[in-house]
Amino acid sequence: MPMTAPLTVEDDELALLTDLYQLTMTQAYWREGMDDWATFSLFFRRLPAERRFMLACGQQHAAELVSRLRFGERAIARLAETGRFDDAFLDWLTNWRFEGDIWTLPEGTPVFADEPLLEVDAPIAQAQLLESLLMNLVQLETVLASKAVRLVMAARGRPVVDFGLRRMHGVDAAVRGVRAYRTAGLAGTSNVLGGLRHDLPLNGTMAHSYILAHDSEREAFRAFARHMPDTTLLVDTHDTLSGVRNVIGLLRDEPELSIGAIRLDSGHLAELARDARRLLDDAGLGDVKIVASSGLDEHAIDALLTAGVPIDAFGVGTQLGASADAPVIDLSYKLVEYAGEPRVKHSPGKANLPGRKQVYRHVDDAGRFTGDTIARRDEQLGHGSPLLVRSVSRGQPAPDGMALAASARERVMEARGRFPEPLTRLEPGTSDYPVTLSEGLAAWR
Amino acid sequence: MPMTAPLTVEDDELALLTDLYQLTMTQAYWREGMDDWATFSLFFRRLPAERRFMLACGQQHAAELVSRLRFGERAIARLAETGRFDDAFLDWLTNWRFEGDIWTLPEGTPVFADEPLLEVDAPIAQAQLLESLLMNLVQLETVLASKAVRLVMAARGRPVVDFGLRRMHGVDAAVRGVRAYRTAGLAGTSNVLGGLRHDLPLNGTMAHSYILAHDSEREAFRAFARHMPDTTLLVDTHDTLSGVRNVIGLLRDEPELSIGAIRLDSGHLAELARDARRLLDDAGLGDVKIVASSGLDEHAIDALLTAGVPIDAFGVGTQLGASADAPVIDLSYKLVEYAGEPRVKHSPGKANLPGRKQVYRHVDDAGRFTGDTIARRDEQLGHGSPLLVRSVSRGQPAPDGMALAASARERVMEARGRFPEPLTRLEPGTSDYPVTLSEGLAAWR
Numbered sequence: 001m002p003m004t005a006p007l008t009v010e011d012d013e014l015a016l017l018t019d020l021y022q023l024t025m026t027q028a029y030w031r032e033g034m035d036d037w038a039t040f041s042l043f044f045r046r047l048p049a050e051r052r053f054m055l056a057c058g059q060q061h062a063a064e065l066v067s068r069l070r071f072g073e074r075a076i077a078r079l080a081e082t083g084r085f086d087d088a089f090l091d092w093l094t095n096w097r098f099e100g101d102i103w104t105l106p107e108g109t110p111v112f113a114d115e116p117l118l119e120v121d122a123p124i125a126q127a128q129l130l131e132s133l134l135m136n137l138v139q140l141e142t143v144l145a146s147k148a149v150r151l152v153m154a155a156r157g158r159p160v161v162d163f164g165l166r167r168m169h170g171v172d173a174a175v176r177g178v179r180a181y182r183t184a185g186l187a188g189t190s191n192v193l194g195g196l197r198h199d200l201p202l203n204g205t206m207a208h209s210y211i212l213a214h215d216s217e218r219e220a221f222r223a224f225a226r227h228m229p230d231t232t233l234l235v236d237t238h239d240t241l242s243g244v245r246n247v248i249g250l251l252r253d254e255p256e257l258s259i260g261a262i263r264l265d266s267g268h269l270a271e272l273a274r275d276a277r278r279l280l281d282d283a284g285l286g287d288v289k290i291v292a293s294s295g296l297d298e299h300a301i302d303a304l305l306t307a308g309v310p311i312d313a314f315g316v317g318t319q320l321g322a323s324a325d326a327p328v329i330d331l332s333y334k335l336v337e338y339a340g341e342p343r344v345k346h347s348p349g350k351a352n353l354p355g356r357k358q359v360y361r362h363v364d365d366a367g368r369f370t371g372d373t374i375a376r377r378d379e380q381l382g383h384g385s386p387l388l389v390r391s392v393s394r395g396q397p398a399p400d401g402m403a404l405a406a407s408a409r410e411r412v413m414e415a416r417g418r419f420p421e422p423l424t425r426l427e428p429g430t431s432d433y434p435v436t437l438s439e440g441l442a443a444w445r
Numbered sequence: 446m447p448m449t450a451p452l453t454v455e456d457d458e459l460a461l462l463t464d465l466y467q468l469t470m471t472q473a474y475w476r477e478g479m480d481d482w483a484t485f486s487l488f489f490r491r492l493p494a495e496r497r498f499m500l501a502c503g504q505q506h507a508a509e510l511v512s513r514l515r516f517g518e519r520a521i522a523r524l525a526e527t528g529r530f531d532d533a534f535l536d537w538l539t540n541w542r543f544e545g546d547i548w549t550l551p552e553g554t555p556v557f558a559d560e561p562l563l564e565v566d567a568p569i570a571q572a573q574l575l576e577s578l579l580m581n582l583v584q585l586e587t588v589l590a591s592k593a594v595r596l597v598m599a600a601r602g603r604p605v606v607d608f609g610l611r612r613m614h615g616v617d618a619a620v621r622g623v624r625a626y627r628t629a630g631l632a633g634t635s636n637v638l639g640g641l642r643h644d645l646p647l648n649g650t651m652a653h654s655y656i657l658a659h660d661s662e663r664e665a666f667r668a669f670a671r672h673m674p675d676t677t678l679l680v681d682t683h684d685t686l687s688g689v690r691n692v693i694g695l696l697r698d699e700p701e702l703s704i705g706a707i708r709l710d711s712g713h714l715a716e717l718a719r720d721a722r723r724l725l726d727d728a729g730l731g732d733v734k735i736v737a738s739s740g741l742d743e744h745a746i747d748a749l750l751t752a753g754v755p756i757d758a759f760g761v762g763t764q765l766g767a768s769a770d771a772p773v774i775d776l777s778y779k780l781v782e783y784a785g786e787p788r789v790k791h792s793p794g795k796a797n798l799p800g801r802k803q804v805y806r807h808v809d810d811a812g813r814f815t816g817d818t819i820a821r822r823d824e825q826l827g828h829g830s831p832l833l834v835r836s837v838s839r840g841q842p843a844p845d846g847m848a849l850a851a852s853a854r855e856r857v858m859e860a861r862g863r864f865p866e867p868l869t870r871l872e873p874g875t876s877d878y879p880v881t882l883s884e885g886l887a888a889w890r
Contacts, residue, residue: 204465
């Protein structure tokens, strides 16, 4: 019997990963017999200062998960223990099923302020209950993908690899985060379970401890290269350029060994990469690549490549793992319609757009995005492409909608080719990307 | 058959939550027959700019978890599929057990740069394999507790409640985070599963959607108050002071209802709280409390209380859920001894202290902390209290060590009473808390 709590959240407990008020409000709706259909909209009011767009990620995954949500026996028993719920309500909860629709942006869609990432249409006691879990699930992937895509943009086609498992917030973030990285276009991950589960190639180098456990760096390099052909050797444990010379000496003395790359992990990367490249080239090792890591972010990568520093691939950990410069997005999940009537709150700074919506994206003749229109869902706009698709229909995942989730990585790559220039920039600043309201929606407001 | 990936990580998969190089290095050690004992030390080199101390949390929980780590059949099968590992090595991995010792700070210990939160003594192929998972597990709780304790300090005895589930990074963060909040001294959480699993009282109010789904705010208040005696009513959906007047009107007309508190969630909190307090008091409702939320952090709470604003409790979400101002801590897990010899790397800016260690904390006559000494583990310092305890001994959780984890919340409260004045401040700045090296350790260096 372990003395500490388990890490796992079983399927039959997941419904308890919610804020208490979702359950108390649901009990109140149930007692009042309020079961008209409601629409809730998931959106954010402002982009983080460090982001010109967000990549909407995780919403189709989350929609599929919540469509299967159940209150298992164990969950019901725990709720009973709190003494806050009637037996009759708990019985009703045992049979609770999501029977509504969930509209989502396809995974990997660039999204801007006020645009729904997702809308839920369902009897109010079903739609309300999903709030906390949906927000938790969608935020993680959206925040991480939105950071990762900036690294991909900065690297201009060079591979960027995730080294961030140790900086991610716990187990679920570490596994599901790799799904977001895959969508964003990272080339690989060091994270074994994440990569295997979400189909991103595994990459690995070596740690300083391996060098230090051997009698000499040269001996450590030799041993590791024998075991792992074509590997990447970490050269900075003692002195980076001495490390590079040790690699060169090793390959000169044992030409049957193959080394794929060296990794720089400290010091002045621009200077060291140039010197290392020269040493390798002079030794006829032009095909040994240089991988750089060490506190990198998109700005550092951009600066290195702008200066023409010969780095072939980047490993990013600390700045990626929790999206440190924008670790949260202020998502809202708001009631926008109940019993067929648009609803809206008026709290200062927190007002929202009423009613069921659709988002249209417009392109110019060259295929570049020129702006979006947020419209009523039932409005026929006549121009632009509607973005929101029905991912869950009457409680069942819609195959057409779900198929779009599988092509998320390609969607991001394609979208990047259609960005107007301001969206391609990395420095903070407004994107000047116009998001307007349709006439129909403006009239409701 | 779900189309999307599960959220759970089963016990027999947890060993795969590691960086690839841990496994390739372990295979290399195994092939080389390197099985001498190693010591790895988990520490950070710098405090985040926004923190004057960190609360070491999660390390005893993590130590207990990794002491039970196994490579199950499914994990072995997945590793085999990668084509990177020998069958003989995978057989060996099937029987892999952690048989070493883990020394930890007791959970809830304030910790400073260069001090080990944890040290692992074990055959190198056992200690190496724990790196990524230990770092992932310990970072989460340490980062969240270190933020949460600042909110507790700012609130000067008033309750602070976690509303952050929706801003936390995924499922594991959301559940295990509540363990950190409990340690840090939060009074409650809205997070049902987190609170139930980690024994923190559940709190809940109501959402704007509940108000909007009813024909009027007054009607919504009446319904909710009937269902949930002593509840907290959210008064800012339309206009905060009108909301307060609706509460007063309701209690005047239906005095059998009981309302515990009102919640302000937008606007100018100081002004609104004063006006609301006056309205409630004038109506004879002096015992109805005022709860405030809406983008609060420790600085905002401190400013409100310094100005004497009559707020009785605080709900904090966005700024807490991912510790937004310091979402990562740059933990290192470094080989410091192998085969009885201290080891150290020299990478610029990334050097570390060699050898097995102990940390001693000193107090003055008033019981206040005056500074720490980092010493060799085998050194008898003669003054100060040793902090690191053996939490896992020869692969088994040590009951004495684990018992200390249970008193983490009390440890934090007690430590806060012993802080020298600079550690009690919230604004960024150095704490001037002296951490020195013992003579023995300095000699090794």
